[in-house]
Amino acid sequence: MTGPLVPFREFVLKVHSRCDLACDHCYVYEHADQSWLTRPKVISDEAISWTARRLAEHATTHALPSVTVILHGGEPLLAGPARLRRVCEELGSALNGIAELDLRIHTNGVQLSPRYLDLFDEFHVRVGISLDGDRAANDRHRRYADGRSSHPMVLRAVGLLREERHRHLDLGLLCTVDIHNDPVAVHDALAALEPPLVDFLLPHATWDEPPPRPDGSPTAYAAWLLTVFDRWTEQGRPMPVRMFASVLSSLSGGPSLTESLGLAPTDLVVIETDGTLEQVDSLKSAYEGAAATGFDVFRNTFDEAAAHPGVRARQLGLAGVSETCRRCPVVRSCGGGLYTHRYRSDDTSGGGFDNPSVYCDDLAALIRGIEERTAAATGSPAVRSPDALLAAHQDLTRTLLAVVHDTLGGRGGALWDDAWRLAAAIEADASGADALDAVLAHPYTRTWLVDALADLDAGRGIAEPAAERLAATVAAAAVRARLDLPVPVAYRDGGLHLPTLGTVVLGGPGEGGTAVVRATGDGFLVRPRDAAPGTEVRIAPDEPEGPHWLPVRVLRRSPAPALLLDDLDPLRACFDAPVTGRLPIEGAETWAHRIAEAWALLTDAVPDQAAEAARTLTTLTPLTTGGAAPGRHGPGALGADPVTGARELALGLLSGFRRAKLRALGEVTDLYALDGTWEHRTPWGNDPVTFSRLLAETYERAGLGLYDPRFLTGVPEALDMIENAAEVTVDGKQLIAAVRKEISGTRSTAGKNHGRGLSPAGQGTNVLVSDRKVTFE
Amino acid sequence: MKTYGTTPDFAPAKIRATLAATDVRSADAVTKINRVCGATTARSTRISTFNSAL
DSSP, X not given: OOSOOXXXXXXXXXXXXXXXXXXXXXXXXXXXXXXXXXXXSBOOHHHHHHHHHHHHHHHHHTTOSEEEEEEESSOGGGGHHHHHHHHHHHHHHHHTTTOEEEEEEEEOSTTOOHHHHHHHHHHTEEEEEEOOSSHHHHHHHOBOTTSOBOHHHHHHHHHHHHSTTTGGGEXXXXXXXXXXXXXXXXXXXXXXXXXSOEEEEOOOOOSSSOOOOTTOOTTHHHHHHHHHHHHHHHTTOOSOBHHHHHHHHHHTTOOOSSTTSSSOOOOEEEEOTTSEEESOGGGGGTSTTTTEEEEETTTOOHHHHHTSHHHHGGGOGGGGSOHHHHTOTTHHHHTTSOGGGGOBTTSTTSSBSOSOXXXXXXXXXXXXXXXXXXXXXXXXXXXXOHHHHHHHHHHHHHHHHHHHHHHHTTOSOHHHHHHHHHHHHHHTSHHHHHHHHHHHTSHHHHHHHHHHHHHHHTTXXXXXXXXXXXXXXXXXXXXXXXXXXXXXXXXXXXXXXXXXXXXXXXXXXXXXXXXXXXXXXXXXEEEETTSOTTOOEEEOTTOOSBTTEEEOXXXXXXXXXXXXXXXXXXXXXXXXXXBOOOOOHHHHHHHHHHHHHHHHHHHHHOHHHHHHHHHHOOEEEEBSSSSSBOOSSOTTEEEEOTTSOHHHHHHHHHHHHHHHHHHHHHHHSOSBSSTTSSOEEOTTOSSXXXXXXXXXXXXXXXXXXXXOGGGGTTHHHHHHHHHTSSSBOHHHHHHHHHHHHHHTTTGGGGGGGTTSSOOTTSTTTTSBTTBTTOOOO | OOOEXXXXXXXXXXXXXXXXXXXXXXXXXXHHHXXXXXXXXXXXXXXXXXXXXX
């Protein structure tokens, strides 16, 4: 087994090994492992001290900001208040100044009293309680040894936790599933207690000891859970449910939220009352000694336990599940199920965990069922609507700016602080707010913010030009909104660039300083701080290019939309190919002409694509070489080589727009997860590719196929591959559905574009920009 | 014929919260930033994943 050691972050500390209930489904006492018989009833002083010492050592070694310790049993309250106080004191003391201590306790609740809750309040120990639902459901298993119901005592405990003074300690309720119970009654009973969180546990089972299936259905547990899910949805999702939240998270590309689902590496370890270290607790259901590591807190570090093969086996992600699971499209959500549930003693390898879960059919049905029920509602609107995509990016840019400001923490300098204050003043005005958003929507704003945040995160501090950009952005907004607000802005090499507007020339190379930009009713004034009064530069609206002013030109030639020809922004050099310098006026005219010609071709051949591009493309930046391509910027920009012909430019624009859109989508939603975990083969290539490559090539080909149907060769097959891949998320599937709709009927109208629009015979016209090796001829 | 001007006009989205009021510490904000700045592999330290507890 290879790979770095995964430090433990979650520690299950057994403080008492006996229980005051006799639940017949308990994995500690009623399943294969009977090691509890040999454990001390209560954790010893020595075991507490060494646990605290090892925790501090582990947190220090791995610079953990926080560790979670769950006091568990048996029944942990049986340890008594004095022993629990000692545990809390020792752990808190050992970790003081090293890591935050997140203390929790999980109890059956029957002994919970104000005395315990006062102690938990003192040490901020949060409390989770086991409750299997309504009284009939709970009494099915959770009884005292003499058969009495525990239900009233548990409800009393839940009531105590719900009191105002204790509510901050309430973690919620844990419910073990029994499909004999009424799922709606179970849900409603739990929901009625208004818990902050609920989780449903599948009863521990293995292939040796399969779960009961009274009607023989292989998906009886999924059916039960989906009935709960439907009730939960119908009732307005009255509380979070960890199992459902985990499935919804992984379906959308996020992490799993419980060890029983998903491919996340395990980072928890169990410390028994005698100080021995064990793997995950539920392994006790598999066979005698299954959880043992041979280590203890007295002689061994937590790192030694973390390197134990049994622990490592649950940290391998996809490599840690069975071959059957590795090929299953839902494995990213189920993760092969809880490790314990995979065990069988008689498999071909002589016994082990290299199997699908005994709940495999249930897990698949549950995940598919939740996906079918929620896909339409949980999908990102950005995938469906170009306007929603732009809105999501606007929100992202603003969040990035706020994060950069927060990360700077006052270290951005006076110019930054002034600009931040002035931005607030501009936002207070409706037209100012719109103008600020317009400047923030400029694609190179994103380049600035992402680079600045990368520098800050790397500890390099913010570069001076980046610190100065906020002032230029705010000044541009004030000018656009015609707000009479003096904004100090830095200039370098004699140039003061106002994003989206142009560059004011205040001096020659090497000259720099600060100038004040102030909008007037008729243009704006720029006055260097050290300049004499009356020597300011005055720029009028539509001021032509001159010795003091280089405007960012706007291409306006029908049928192309109005597009910025940005050959000035200092941040525009974010493409693979070098950008040109300032184009001469004739060069801009050539651009306008070429773009209009190319756009006419696109409007004729792919009117829907052209219309969407017209709504979302804002900026073109001339490149010295290469076709049209997106770079490292926000949505709305493309770089392009102005010397290409109209036909090549049209196809390049279409290709570039397609790639830019996919990138823009991927920046505001998760179209896939765990890219690179699986290999795919495209219908048009021989080499294995990642999922992201498969998606990118397919999306681009589908777009180009609207222009020339020959690009569609293999696309339907690729779409099938994507839809059935494990990596694709709910939003990824939504995108694929949209692509299918786009290309539907294209083949039947394949002749439509022949004889007009682009000829595919031109050089490179049937070769993807992203893969020049692919040809059709 | 003049084919360009100097009054570019984007179509900005509506402001939802002021910059100063933007919650930069929320899980939602972290998710957004991670997509464009590289995701962290560290999970939230406040989530317990132990199956037999919350």
